[in-house]
Amino acid sequence: MTDAPLPELMPDASVADPHAHLDPAALRHADSLKWTLYPEGVIPLWVADMDYPVAPPILTALQDRLTRGLGYHQLLGDTALTELLGQHLATQGLTDVPEGGMVFLPGVVPGLYAAIHALTQPGEPVLTMTPIYHPFHLGITDLGRRVAAAPLLEGETRWEIDWEGLEAAAQGTRLLMLCHPHNPTGRVWDAEELRRLRDFARSHDLYVVSDELHADLRFTDAPFEAFAADPRVRDRTVTLTGPCKAYNTAGLGIGAMVGHDADLVKRVRGAAGGLMGHPSALSVTMWKAALRDGGPWLEGTLKYLRGNRDVLAAFLLARLPWVRFTTPEATYLAWLDLRAHPRAEDIQKFLLEEARIAVHDGPVFAHAELKPEYQGFVRLNFATSRPLLIEALERMADALGGEDMGQR
Numbered sequence: 001m002t003d004a005p006l007p008e009l010m011p012d013a014s015v016a017d018p019h020a021h022l023d024p025a026a027l028r029h030a031d032s033l034k035w036t037l038y039p040e041g042v043i044p045l046w047v048a049d050m051d052y053p054v055a056p057p058i059l060t061a062l063q064d065r066l067t068r069g070l071g072y073h074q075l076l077g078d079t080a081l082t083e084l085l086g087q088h089l090a091t092q093g094l095t096d097v098p099e100g101g102m103v104f105l106p107g108v109v110p111g112l113y114a115a116i117h118a119l120t121q122p123g124e125p126v127l128t129m130t131p132i133y134h135p136f137h138l139g140i141t142d143l144g145r146r147v148a149a150a151p152l153l154e155g156e157t158r159w160e161i162d163w164e165g166l167e168a169a170a171q172g173t174r175l176l177m178l179c180h181p182h183n184p185t186g187r188v189w190d191a192e193e194l195r196r197l198r199d200f201a202r203s204h205d206l207y208v209v210s211d212e213l214h215a216d217l218r219f220t221d222a223p224f225e226a227f228a229a230d231p232r233v234r235d236r237t238v239t240l241t242g243p244c245k246a247y248n249t250a251g252l253g254i255g256a257m258v259g260h261d262a263d264l265v266k267r268v269r270g271a272a273g274g275l276m277g278h279p280s281a282l283s284v285t286m287w288k289a290a291l292r293d294g295g296p297w298l299e300g301t302l303k304y305l306r307g308n309r310d311v312l313a314a315f316l317l318a319r320l321p322w323v324r325f326t327t328p329e330a331t332y333l334a335w336l337d338l339r340a341h342p343r344a345e346d347i348q349k350f351l352l353e354e355a356r357i358a359v360h361d362g363p364v365f366a367h368a369e370l371k372p373e374y375q376g377f378v379r380l381n382f383a384t385s386r387p388l389l390i391e392a393l394e395r396m397a398d399a400l401g402g403e404d405m406g407q408r
């Protein structure tokens with residue numbers, strides 16, 4: 001143990017905003033999945049929700065909307081959401097979206113399932129890269145397809161695509177499921193990687209479903225480049241997006257599918273038919289308010305999250321130097337490699353019982369065949385207040401110990 005706390009680990013007293021002052025007793029409300037799945041006293045750092053209150057412009061818009069009736073929402077006539085989202089996506093390279101190229105969904109996951117259903121046949125392999133946000137591989141197997149996965153490679157400073165592995169796994173596949181930015185590693189695929197991925201999709205004649213839900217949660221100043229920013233892949237790609245990660249609104253369920261081939265969008269949306277449902281009036285109101293007036297809140301939140309990310313990195317280096325960790329470029333998720341620990345084989349349970357923190361277990365992020373590869377990894381959600389994060393990290397260090405387990 002270090003004697004004095006490092007200055008970087010101190011709560012940032014200058015941040016006098018609601019992000020910094022969270023009360024676990026209030027967060028542990030019966031309607032919060034994140035805070036009630038585990039017993040009282042456990043700090044929940046698992047499901048990808050932030051602990052912060054609703055952004056004020058969203059709250060105001062919802063309150064105003066509730067002064068009127070809540071009948072079916074007129075999505076076709078109310079073009080404001082289409083226009084606002086279109087303007088936003090254009091800044092990421094998704095320009096010139098044609099009529100019929102943007103449809104609204106009750107969430108992003110239904111879009112993932114619809115794409116698998118529409119673009120592949122039962123029994124076929126579907127291509128992705130692991131570790132991966134679990135509904136990717138669950139969608140593939142739930143719908144009777146097979147996962148064809150190329151595990152990412154753990155580089156010194158970032159997770160990398162295994163191009164040879166991807167080539168080998170692509171055999172017989174028709175659909176690439178891409179996560180950009182990537183959950184759980186926090187990678188934002190860079191221009192060169194995107195170029196190679198696009199060439200790859202073209203040479204293998206693949207459809208691509210690009211889940212870009214975390215695009216607005218980036219810590220880099222570089223503009224975000226959508227996979228379909230390049231016209232050469234636009235006819236084979238559908239992009240999925242939504243407000244729920246950046247604005248912490250998963251409880252209001254809404255997403256969008258965007259593509260430049262309106263027939264492809266229609267085919268994917270149509271595959272789900274009436275099973276898909278439609279977004280609620282409140283979710284439409286929320287997303288419009290987020291796009292129109294949510295910018296300053298998001299900017300402040302990103303600043304706070306970046307501070308948390310840096311505290312986490314400094315803490316690991318100082319107190320748990322044997323934990324392998326690459327700094328996420330986006331998302332509030334950290335993918336930690338704890339395989340060097342003697343309890344790696346049940347690390348999630350160990351942390352729950354001994355540190356009283358709840359994280360996601362690594363094997364969740366792969367299908368059956370590859371689960372063992374990720375035993376000893378955990379995904380930690382750092383979107384809480386700095387004092388709660390530091391408390392969780394202190395508990396983790398006390399339980400895991402092992403400064404003497406060597407340097408990374």
Ligand SMILES: Cc1ncc(COP(=O)(O)O)c(C=O)c1O
Pocket residue numbers: 048106107108109110133179183211213214242244250253254255
């Ligand atoms: C990459 C990714 N896609 C989709 C989702 C879920 O989206 P939705 O709640 O809109 O279905 C998440 C949630 O964490 C996610 O990380």
